[in-house]
Amino acid sequence: MSEAANQTAPKLVDVARLAECSISTVSRVLNDNPTVGKSERERVLKAIAQLGYVPNGSARALRSSRTRLVGAIIPTLDHAIYAVMVNGLESRLSEEGVSLIINTSDYDADKELKQARLLIERGVEAIVLVGACHNPKLMPLLDRAGVGHVFTYTTRAHEGGAAIGFDNVKGGVAGARFLHDLGHVAFAMIAGVTKDNDRARERIDGFLGELDRLGHDTATVAVAEARYDLESGRHAMSQLMRRPRRPTAVFCGSDILAAGALKYCRAEGIDVPGDVSVMGFDNLEIAELTTPELTTLEVPARSMGTYAAEYALADSRRRTQDVHRELALRLIVRGSTGPCHDGPGE
Amino acid sequence: MSEAANQTAPKLVDVARLAECSISTVSRVLNDNPTVGKSERERVLKAIAQLGYVPNGSARALRSSRTRLVGAIIPTLDHAIYAVMVNGLESRLSEEGVSLIINTSDYDADKELKQARLLIERGVEAIVLVGACHNPKLMPLLDRAGVGHVFTYTTRAHEGGAAIGFDNVKGGVAGARFLHDLGHVAFAMIAGVTKDNDRARERIDGFLGELDRLGHDTATVAVAEARYDLESGRHAMSQLMRRPRRPTAVFCGSDILAAGALKYCRAEGIDVPGDVSVMGFDNLEIAELTTPELTTLEVPARSMGTYAAEYALADSRRRTQDVHRELALRLIVRGSTGPCHDGPGE
DNA sequence: TTGTAGGCGTTATCAC
DNA sequence: GTGATAACGCCTACAA
Helix, strand or coil, X not given: CCCCCCCCCCCHHHHHHHHCCCHXXXXXXXXXXXXXXXXXXXXXXXXXXXXXXXXXXXXXXHHHCCCCEEEEEECCCCCHHHHHHHHHHHHHHHHCCCEEEEEECCCCHHHHHHHHHHHHHHCCCEEEEECCCCCCCHXXXXXXXXXXXXXXXXXXXXXXXXXXXXXXXXXXXXXXXXXXXXXXXXXXXXXXXXXXXHHXXXXXXXXXXXXXXXXXXXXXXXXXXXXXXXXXXXXXXXXXXCCCCCCCEEEECCHXXXXXHHHHHHHHCCCCCCCCEEECCECCHHHHCCCCCCEEEECCHHXXXXXXHHHHHCCHHHHHCCXXXXXXXXXXXCCCCCCCCCCCCC | CXXXXXXXXXXXXXXXXXXCCCHHHHXXXXXXXXXXXXXXXXXXXXXXXXXXXXXXXXXXXXXXXXXXXXXXXXXXXXXXXXXXHHHHHHHHHHHCCCEEEEEECCCCHHHHHHHHHHHHHHCCCEEEEECCCCCCCHHHHHHHHCCEEEEECCCCCXXXXXXXXXXXXXXXXXXXXXXXXCCCCCEEEEEECCCCCHHHHHHHHHHHHHHHHCCCCHHHCEEXXXXXXXXXXXXXXXXXXXXXXXXXXXXXXXXXXXXXXXXXXXXXXCCCCCCCEEECCECCHHHHCCCCCCEEEECCHHHHHXXXXXXXXXXXXXXXXXXXXXXXXXXXXXXXXXXXXXXXXX
């Protein structure tokens, strides 16, 4: 009697047939339109369950021009600082039935641009980006497409966009001040690679700028750039500690780099913080794993994700008013830093 | 003369008008159909660039029933072992212009089911899952929808699906054997929470099973379950070390747990590996950060991601032949384990 | 409250 | 090699 279950997935019209109503009624039920009679609604719901009907997102999106899709382009998921942000972002979006498309750019501004193009094709309703420095073609592209965008890990927003994050310059300043206050006079920094990475750059600027303001000669402050991994941090530290004017305080652009620096010190028998203070940035879980534990600046990674989600969920009207949300960095003092013990002599 | 640029995004027909051809030709160019004349193609390409035309993914998907979307549901991105896998997955998919929708289930099988439903609505062409143990409704749902699926971090596949990973039981076995060979006789284990987590369960089974086979009385082997974070690992270790029969070898279901255990030992002045050997699982970056560094089993997280991507990219025909890819776990011996020093008496 | 019908932007099957 | 044209599955005026 019943048509043998077709191989093709059930559609609105199949549900309508089974529920003995029109497809508009089914559609209304699907969209929680209140103008549907109670018995009607129940019949439809039953039919949907019976058929295992699943709406076709593409058709819905095409017709309604609402995809309920959000995109994010981050440098990498291998670094916890980004993975944690994405986790917060996804969690919040998921609560609202919005799906997240994730892309990793590997710190490459061209790759990022390509991925943004693809996200626009997919019809994402907003894009979450990291940092404020991007391919010059990116912003015009997003503007033309009318796709809202949020920068994270920065407070500098592009006009028409939003920024949710912290001030990287202030981070550098905080590092400089903290180490200065401990009495140090010989500084160095292990920074992230600054190419296509404004955050790394700003942390350096903040650090050196504040040292200058505090009366130190920044010409003598060595800054090594290193990729965000343990070995690069270790290697950078080995370079810095071999310089003629050996630093007694090293500020690192990331906990990973600081951890690498600590590894070097341990291997070489350099006492931390006795011989040299080492400070990190991020306050990842690893900051509590090293010996000694890391003094660091806490970055509100998860919060950035959830706030970015709120922005993405807001409709375009509310978005037009510029959103600048600056979250605080928090200084976490642990054992890797201490007062300067250097005698006056060599 | 020219119509003022409309607020609405350019469509196929706009490109066709500018290139003075039909929309079919434009569509052909977009899809790399070779049956297009050279001059024709060039005119179209120029028009596309000039208008900043971006194809509408929803319309394409609706018409062609190819979304070029893949979904992944993982427990969390806060744990590097999953973030790294996802990074590999995304990288490979991205090379082929396929987008990844990511969902985190928070180790909750019901949440996972809901997210799978949504992924099906979005029309994903394959779903990547973690582990082999899921809500009983999940597999029928995927089968009905005809969505291919891969399990990762396991070798146990569901019929019709694929599995790309390693054998968790073997991991437990390897841990038991390694510690046994060091001469230990008093064992304990800190495992992950086993609810909705078959991997954690299997690691326990492998560990205890092998100890039994090696002639140890497993009734005396304490197994503590802990969430995958430092503090839980620390706390579990504190429990284990207070038991009457103090273990000299503790196998942990994750490096994070092992790191927590190490923290406890350091705080209590318990020497590792002198008083107790501690072994991890995963070989995350943190395994090289602790003091001593962790002996652990290397999990091929990134490879699982790229292999899973290959599966997802394969068309459904090739998928039908069951895919079972078992990747090897590799024992990494570092400083956190050593021979048993326990005297014979209490 | 419910049903009818047109069209969202593509792709693909036809003719030419 | 190129151009009409009919779907794809759904939403939403508008009509009843």
